[in-house]
Amino acid sequence: MNVTKRTFDAVIVGAGGAGLRAAIQLSEAGLKTAVLSKVFPTRSHTVAAQGGVAASLGNSEEDHWHWHMYDTVKGSDWLGDQDAIEFMCKKANEVVIELEHYGMPFDRLDSGKIYQRPFGGHMSNFGEKPVRRSCAAADRTGHAMLHAMYQRNVKVNTQFFVEWMALDLIRDADGTVLGVTAMEMETGEVMILQAKATLFATGGGGRIFYSSTNAFINTGDGLGMAARAGIPLEDMEFWQFHPTGVAGAGVLITEGVRGEGGILRNSSGERFMERYAPNAKDLASRDVVSRAMATEIKEGRGCGPNKDYVQLDITHLPPETIMKRLPGIHEIALQFASIDALKEPIPVVPTAHYMMGGIPTNYSGRVVAPKGGDMSVPVPGLYAAGECACASVHGANRLGTNSLLDLLVFGKSAGESMVEDIKAMPGSHRDLPKGAADASLARLSRLESQKGGASVHETRLALQRNMQDHCGVFRFKDMLEKGVANILDIEQQVAQTEIKDKSKVWNTARMEALELDNLIEVAKATMVSANARLESRGAHVRNDCADSVEFPDGRNDKEWLKHTLWTRDGNRLEYKPVHLKPLTVDSIGLKKRAY
Amino acid sequence: MSTAGETGTMEVMEVMDKGRMRWHCRRGLLELDLVLTRFLDKHFDALDGDSLKALQELLAYDDTDLWPIISGRKDCEKPHLRGLIELLRAP
Numbered sequence: 001m002n003v004t005k006r007t008f009d010a011v012i013v014g015a016g017g018a019g020l021r022a023a024i025q026l027s028e029a030g031l032k033t034a035v036l037s038k039v040f041p042t043r044s045h046t047v048a049a050q051g052g053v054a055a056s057l058g059n060s061e062e063d064h065w066h067w068h069m070y071d072t073v074k075g076s077d078w079l080g081d082q083d084a085i086e087f088m089c090k091k092a093n094e095v096v097i098e099l100e101h102y103g104m105p106f107d108r109l110d111s112g113k114i115y116q117r118p119f120g121g122h123m124s125n126f127g128e129k130p131v132r133r134s135c136a137a138a139d140r141t142g143h144a145m146l147h148a149m150y151q152r153n154v155k156v157n158t159q160f161f162v163e164w165m166a167l168d169l170i171r172d173a174d175g176t177v178l179g180v181t182a183m184e185m186e187t188g189e190v191m192i193l194q195a196k197a198t199l200f201a202t203g204g205g206g207r208i209f210y211s212s213t214n215a216f217i218n219t220g221d222g223l224g225m226a227a228r229a230g231i232p233l234e235d236m237e238f239w240q241f242h243p244t245g246v247a248g249a250g251v252l253i254t255e256g257v258r259g260e261g262g263i264l265r266n267s268s269g270e271r272f273m274e275r276y277a278p279n280a281k282d283l284a285s286r287d288v289v290s291r292a293m294a295t296e297i298k299e300g301r302g303c304g305p306n307k308d309y310v311q312l313d314i315t316h317l318p319p320e321t322i323m324k325r326l327p328g329i330h331e332i333a334l335q336f337a338s339i340d341a342l343k344e345p346i347p348v349v350p351t352a353h354y355m356m357g358g359i360p361t362n363y364s365g366r367v368v369a370p371k372g373g374d375m376s377v378p379v380p381g382l383y384a385a386g387e388c389a390c391a392s393v394h395g396a397n398r399l400g401t402n403s404l405l406d407l408l409v410f411g412k413s414a415g416e417s418m419v420e421d422i423k424a425m426p427g428s429h430r431d432l433p434k435g436a437a438d439a440s441l442a443r444l445s446r447l448e449s450q451k452g453g454a455s456v457h458e459t460r461l462a463l464q465r466n467m468q469d470h471c472g473v474f475r476f477k478d479m480l481e482k483g484v485a486n487i488l489d490i491e492q493q494v495a496q497t498e499i500k501d502k503s504k505v506w507n508t509a510r511m512e513a514l515e516l517d518n519l520i521e522v523a524k525a526t527m528v529s530a531n532a533r534l535e536s537r538g539a540h541v542r543n544d545c546a547d548s549v550e551f552p553d554g555r556n557d558k559e560w561l562k563h564t565l566w567t568r569d570g571n572r573l574e575y576k577p578v579h580l581k582p583l584t585v586d587s588i589g590l591k592k593r594a595y
Numbered sequence: 596m597s598t599a600g601e602t603g604t605m606e607v608m609e610v611m612d613k614g615r616m617r618w619h620c621r622r623g624l625l626e627l628d629l630v631l632t633r634f635l636d637k638h639f640d641a642l643d644g645d646s647l648k649a650l651q652e653l654l655a656y657d658d659t660d661l662w663p664i665i666s667g668r669k670d671c672e673k674p675h676l677r678g679l680i681e682l683l684r685a686p
Contacts, residue, residue, distance in 0.1 A: 038621070039621055042623075043658060048624050143659040186615070212625075215621075215624060249625075249629055251625060331666050332666075335684075506613075506614025507614070508618055511618075
């Protein structure tokens with residue numbers, strides 16, 4: 001089949017914060033740059049980021065990038081690469097000020113400088129006391145960032161392909177990446193977008209969980225494409241969860257609800273937190289509350305027909321308090337749980353929020369993979385940035401407001417590397433391999449002709465339930481093992497999905513089937529990596545790796561201070577060392593992570 | 596953006612526009628994904644031309660403007676969209 005080809009210097013997949021930031025770098029350098037996005041750029045999931053972006057500007061009080069680095073390493077439970085973390089924290093001021101120059105409406109001090117607010121985990125002087133480090137634009141930081149960067153891209157002539165879905169990476173026999181295949185949703189046409197440099201900035205894959213704060217578009221498309229092209233995924237066992245999302249929906253219930261007197265109850269109405277944290281009870285730390293909820297559910301004390309959630313009860317609070325102090329909670333409960341929270345408890349469940357792992361990169365945004373005994377050899381032509389990438393700055397857990405910083409710093413850094421690499425290349429593009437679009441066309445043709453296959457909706461639901469039940473916020477040895485077996489079964493169903501609607505144009509059923517091909521790779525990587533990591537660290541907490549004298553908090557640095565690399569072929573696992581050596585300063589030595 | 600063009604009848608145009616609108620219900624905020632999906636399942640097929648136009652207008656809003664309107668924290672300044680917003684809000 002003849003597939004139309006279009007040629008660019010650079011192709012960027014994803015138009016959230018990381019993709020837009022990288023595109024500015026490329027277009028400003030005069031390179032012909034295409035940005036593909038499933039949705040209009042300002043509707044990317046970056047829009048949901050409210051907390052702000054961390055930078056040690058020191059506008060309100062003394063701050064230093066080295067202190068920010070310390071907080072990030074500690075937050076990562078020492079799994080973050082200290083060279084990448086130093087790089088990011090040092091670059092923070094520069095990228096924030098650049099953003100201001102692009103027109104970002106940051107909140108300001110009377111002096112005109114950017115206002116900075118405090119945020120959990122941001123400390124001065126190496127963990128001594130809280131510091132105001134987060135730069136925000138009211139509660140619309142992500143939204144304002146997208147707008148500022150989109151406008152900048154329009155000005156520098158970035159070419160947008162809006163409502164296009166990338167399908168597969170194109171690699172030649174040497175493994176060099178030469179672009180992607182993609183489908184235009186309006187026509188259903190498949191095209192080859194050939195490039196000298198290809199960037200994945202496709203965001204997270206939080207939709208693998210039944211309860212997730214992620215928007216529906218977050219299906220890990222870059223990770224799926226990378227995995228199918230033989231590129232490993234790093235540290236996929238590490239996912240950040242919030243304790244209280246509305247069960248079945250994922251919308252967050254702020255932790256302020258427990259602060260105002262909300263009580264968590266199990267199926268018999270018991271205030272179970274009294275057993276897990278006799279003093280703090282429902283106000284215990286996020287980790288303790290999440291684990292207690294997961295244990296109640298695992299041990300059969302969950303609520304509802306499937307016993308798969310607990311209840312957050314505020315019915316004892318005066319209605320005036322709820323309406324005054326917790327505005328929005330009543331509406332959220334009504335909209336997403338169909339209940340009146342003044343009269344009935346809200347069904348809640350620990351909810352996936354952020355993916356720390358991803359496509360392995362170095363701090364210049366170049367994708368790296370094992371080759372000939374070296375664990376981190378750049379894959380020529382491929383770059384990744386933002387949540388889909390693993391630089392790794394978040395390690396086993398992400399510090400709040402570092403996600404927006406990550407996409408600015410590594411979006412820019414990847415863009416700079418692409419400019420540098422493209423300029424060092426000969427003028428003409430490398431030849432595409434024969435049948436460059438064959439893999440994508442075969443996937444589509446399978447979907448067209450499938451008879452008697454599985455429903456996309458049912459299969460996705462089975463995948464999400466498996467991940468939620470077997471690989472959630474608190475992990476149980478027996479459940480992990482079962483979860484691996486299950487996900488391999490679900491993979492067989494994914495390979496046989498059937499869609500009834502065969503139309504070419506705006507076929508959302510087809511899009512969802514293609515997205516499921518990506519979700520399954522993210523889910524397998526997560527499940528297999530989590531089952532294999534026999535310790536607790538950061539966001540990966542196992543019941544069989546509990547706190548002990550030898551292993552405080554269950555962390556085993558002797559055997560597990562290393563990054564996981566999962567490869568699709570045979571679900572193979574390899575490990576590579578953590579970069580404990582920063583670029584210029586002394587290594588931040590291993591310690592117990594306590595707040 | 597191309598349209599159905601010379602090959603298209605009105606019917607094809609309508610299918611395309613409805614398909615496009617369905618996709619435009621994919622948003623950056625989960626809250627909107629959930630509300631809009633519920634709305635599509637319950638009401639989309641029964642919408643008349645004016646309601647479809649109103650929906651198209653509403654879908655052009657930024658997520659951070661649309662969610663406060665749908666969740667009732669902000670009034671919509673366009674009276675002709677209010678009926679649709681009520682439908683969207685109905686749990």
